[in-house]
Amino acid sequence: MWDKTSLSWTSFTLLFAGSLLASCQIAEDELTVLPEGPVKVVLRVPENFPEPVVMETNPLTEEGILLGSVLFHDPSISANGAVSCASCHEQQKAFSDGVAIGQHGVSGLPLERHSPALINVAWMDNGLFWDGGSKNLESQAFGPFTHADEMGMSLQELEDRLGADPVYVDLFSRAFEDGVNVQNAAKALAQFQRTLISSNSRYDRFARGEKGGSLNDRELKGLALVRKHCGNCHEGELFTDNLYHNNGLDNDFSDVRNEMIHLGRYRISFRPDDIGAFKTPTLRNIMVTAPYMHDGRFDKIEDVLHHYAEGVKDAGTTSSLLYSTDGKVGIPLSKEDKEDIVAFLHTLTDSSFLNRPILSPFNYHSNN
Numbered sequence: 001m002w003d004k005t006s007l008s009w010t011s012f013t014l015l016f017a018g019s020l021l022a023s024c025q026i027a028e029d030e031l032t033v034l035p036e037g038p039v040k041v042v043l044r045v046p047e048n049f050p051e052p053v054v055m056e057t058n059p060l061t062e063e064g065i066l067l068g069s070v071l072f073h074d075p076s077i078s079a080n081g082a083v084s085c086a087s088c089h090e091q092q093k094a095f096s097d098g099v100a101i102g103q104h105g106v107s108g109l110p111l112e113r114h115s116p117a118l119i120n121v122a123w124m125d126n127g128l129f130w131d132g133g134s135k136n137l138e139s140q141a142f143g144p145f146t147h148a149d150e151m152g153m154s155l156q157e158l159e160d161r162l163g164a165d166p167v168y169v170d171l172f173s174r175a176f177e178d179g180v181n182v183q184n185a186a187k188a189l190a191q192f193q194r195t196l197i198s199s200n201s202r203y204d205r206f207a208r209g210e211k212g213g214s215l216n217d218r219e220l221k222g223l224a225l226v227r228k229h230c231g232n233c234h235e236g237e238l239f240t241d242n243l244y245h246n247n248g249l250d251n252d253f254s255d256v257r258n259e260m261i262h263l264g265r266y267r268i269s270f271r272p273d274d275i276g277a278f279k280t281p282t283l284r285n286i287m288v289t290a291p292y293m294h295d296g297r298f299d300k301i302e303d304v305l306h307h308y309a310e311g312v313k314d315a316g317t318t319s320s321l322l323y324s325t326d327g328k329v330g331i332p333l334s335k336e337d338k339e340d341i342v343a344f345l346h347t348l349t350d351s352s353f354l355n356r357p358i359l360s361p362f363n364y365h366s367n368n
Contacts, residue, residue, distance in 0.1 A: 038063045038175055043122060046199035048207045048237045052122040058138055058187045060194065063175035068192025069359075070171065071185055076161065077145075079152035080106045085144070085189070088115040092354050094285035095119065095196060100296025106152040112261045114296035117289045119282050119353075122194040126242040130278045130294040131265050137190035138183075145182070155182045198284050198353040206347070207237065215347060222344025226283070229308075229331045230341075232321045239283035239348070245319040246276035248312030248329065249293060264294070275317045284348050301342055309333040 038061035043052055058064075071077060075084040087104040089095040095118035101110045113130050121128070127135060134140035144150040145158060153161075162168045163180045172180040175188060203223075205213025215223065226234065235241045244265040253263050253275050260267040265274035278294040292298040298307065312322050312330040323329050333341070353359075 041065070043194065043197065046197070046204065046208075046237075048204060049120075049199060050123065050236070050238070052194070053125045055136065055138065055190070058190060060191050061175060063171070064188050064191040065195055067171045067175045068188035068190070070168075071189055072192055076165075077151060077153065077158060077185075078106055079157075082106070083151055088144075088150075089118050091356075091359055092288070093117070094198070094289050094354060096289045098290070100291045100299075105147070105150040107149045109149045111149055112258055113294050114291065116279075116281060117285065118193055118196050119198050119284050120238055121196060123238055124242055127268075127279070131261075131268050132244060132279060133268050137193055138186050141186040141189045142182075145186075158182055158185070196353075196359065198350040200352045201284065201348050201350040203344075203347040204350070215344075218340050218343040219347055220344075222340035222342070223347075225333075225337055225341050226344055229333070230283070233280045233319075234283045240280045242280065244274060244277040244279050245321065246274075246315060246317045247278075247308075248315060248318040248322055249297070249307070250276060251313040251315035253315075273317055276315055277317065277319075283345060285350055285353070286345050287349050288354065301345060302338065305333060305338045305341060309338070 041060045041062055043060065045051060072085040072089075075082050075087070077084065083104060083106055088097045088102050090097060097104065097115045100114055101112075102115050103110050105111065116130065121137060124137075126132065128137065128140045129143070134143060142155070145153050146155065159180065159182050162172070162185065169180055172184060172188075176184040178184065202213060203215070205211070206215050207213070233241050233243070233245055233247075246264070255262045263275050265277040265279075266272070268274075281289075286292075286301065290299060290301065292301070292304050298304050308322070308331045310330060312318065314329050318329065322331065324332070
């Protein structure tokens with residue numbers, strides 16, 4: 001998952017062996033296996049991937065990643081002690097939640113949008129959330145921390161709670177010179193999320209010429225169709241352009257409630273062309289991240305393909321990429337084309353990513 005620039009993996013894996021792999025409680029005396037000072041690490045870039053975004057102000061360290069993983073899976077960082085980041089981002093669903101609109105937050109009320117999958121976010125250099133409302137991972141965490149329908153915490157309350165936990169005090173002090181504060185909590189979460197790298201699907205092994213990477217005729221046809229019809233948005237090895245497009249889901253944008261959340265990218269940019277535009281999700285692990293779209297309106301991948309072939313609406317700001325040269329809207333796909341595309345999309349499922357133990361939850365309990 002990553003290469004170390006100094007020391008060995010021993011300190012990190014010993015703590016993981018006692019807590020993550022064996023699902024044991026983290027005890028304070030177990031933390032003594034960590035070395036003095038944060039140990040810098042670098043992401044191992046898959047051979048067929050571009051270089052990831054580097055956040056110079058938040059370098060990856062073993063201690064920061066470990067702290068981020070504990071925070072990610074710990075429900076005590078929510079107001080009612082029952083909601084963690086993992087509540088809406090489950091590993092076996094590629095860190096999505098499997099429902100259209102979640103109600104996992106402290107209020108129990110439905111959210112406004114579908115929980116996005118967290119896949120290869122280290123390469124996201126053009127904003128996060130469906131509308132790009134957060135510039136980077138370091139700022140993204142403050143949204144769910146404080147949202148009344150998600151974790152419902154004031155930042156001061158969160159900082160006080162973390163600072164009162166001796167295990168967290170120790171983890172923070174090892175990861176950051178200035179110890180416990182909400183900015184460092186966000187930084188640690190960002191570090192952990194940058195290790196959520198999915199690059200070992202059967203397609204990847206095919207792309208790299210590795211053993212076990214063969215695609216059959218139907219899958220190869222599907223790959224060609226994806227590159228031809230979908231590749232303008234789901235481009236490259238990341239299968240996303242990290243941009244925002246109106247893909248013709250709606251043609252009525254009169255609902256301006258909740259800070260215009262239903263208008264997509266427009267609520268951030270205030271550019272008329274961005275009305276109804278939402279971030280392009282990756283196609284990686286798409287077969288385990290249903291339902292689909294920013295509001296989870298499509299239950300099955302076949303519904304998505306039907307939309308692009310026959311359901312795209314001409315909304316005035318619908319992406320020009322969805323129009324043919326004769327002005328018709330939508331992507332011409334036959335029944336066989338759709339079946340071939342689905343066959344290929346299955347090859348983007350990365351089982352090792354979905355089941356990698358080191359990304360699994362800690363059985364963490366406060367010692368207070």
